[in-house]
Amino acid sequence: MQLVSVERTEEYSTGLPAEPQHHNPQLPxxxxxxxxxxxxxxxLAYRDGLPNALDGVSLVVRPGEKVGIVGRTGSGKSTLFLALFRMVELNQGQILLDGLDISTVGLGQLRSRLAIIPQDPFLFSGTIRxxxxxxxxxxxxxxxxVLDQCHLSAVVNRMGGLDAEVGERGKFFSVGxxxxxxxxRALLTRAKVLCIDEATAxxxxxxxxxxxxxxxxTFQDKTVLTIAHRINTIMDCDRVLVMQGGKVAEFDTPTALCQSIGTPDLRSSPQFQPAETNSMD
Incomplete structure (x- = not known):
């Protein structure tokens, strides 16, 4: 039983394909x-034989635009982020960032220029710094x-400052x-594109x-993509992207979507009515 960990380590180190390590020296x-x-x-399909998680997605997000992303479970919302960060490579098509195909950029270069707030916040064992x-x-x-901008200064000061321990997986902090x-952490990257994956779920x-x-x-002049969990999260977005079956079902302003479904407010629409947990799913 103790050798299982040795077996897994060997498989991970020798049996799994490595990500491409190329670097683009001409990238500004x-x-x-x-x-x-x-x-x-x-x-995009996660592997051969599986249906396409993204199936012919074409859209344009303008600089500084705030876009809410909604859709049922399995509609392709999170897959958009995986494709943008190149966690999974595309089968067809292109993703352009400021006109540059991201497949020509090194993974380290690409991911260091983007920021993400994941659905499950992860902290390493160690200090706040x-x-x-x-x-x-x-x-x-x-x-x-940045701690002050995120309303955490008082909490960090009570704990003893930047050298305070966060505990295993951040157990000394609440989920919020x-x-x-x-x-x-995302603020420190000064990235022009911020991805928020149901961070308030x-x-x-x-x-x-x-x-x-x-x-x-703090992200007034940045492009922000938000996978929405609560309807209030997307009501002040510039546009809302509705995903369905890996395709773009609708992509327009909240006002236009309200008019298309014949209701003055998304909150009162059966199509966008949240479940008991206030989930968009």
Whole structure:
């Protein structure tokens, strides 16, 4: 039984294909400058024999635009992010960021220029400083500034400052506070594109409101893609992307979508009516 871990280590180190390690030396240090995002006929399947998770997705997100993404479970919402971060390579099509095909960019270069707040906030065992800035690229004052922007200064001060331990998987913080720490980490990247994958799914409405307020204030000039869990999350978005079966079902302003389904408010529409858990699914 103890040798199972040895077997798994051997399989992971020798049996799994490695990600491409190429580096684009001609990539400008300031890329992307605008945050213009375009999907062109994107087709993606997780492996051979499975149906397409994305099936001919084409859309354009303008610089600084706030886009809410909704759809049932399995509609392809999270797969859009996996394709953008190149966690899974495309079968067909292109994804352009500021006009540059992301497949020509090294994975390290691409992922360092994007920011994401995951659905399940993950913190490493260690200090707050190590979780915010694992590569030690930013001065302490900058770390304190982003904590203040994310309404965490009082909490961190009570714990003893940046050198306070977060505990295993961040057990010394509540789920909402972990999400705010992930937001602070995203702020430090200064990325032009922020992806939010149902980050408020497991937090209370007060923390949800705090997160949304912070995002609106600190990412005013950034492109923000938000997979929505609560309807209130997307009501102030510039446009809403409705995914269905791996395809783009609708992509328009909340007002236009209200008119298309014949209701003055998305909150009162049966199509967008949340379940008992307030989930878009």
């Amino acid at each position: 240090a300031s890329w992307p400058e605008q945050g213009w995002l375009e999907f062109r006929g994107v087709v 190590e979780n915010l800035d694992p590569c030690s690229r930013h001065p302490d004052q900058q770390l304190l500034d 506070q972990r999400q705010l720490l992930c937001l602070a 497991s937090v209370d409405q007060k923390t949800d409101k705090l997160l949304q307020q912070t995002i609106r204030e």
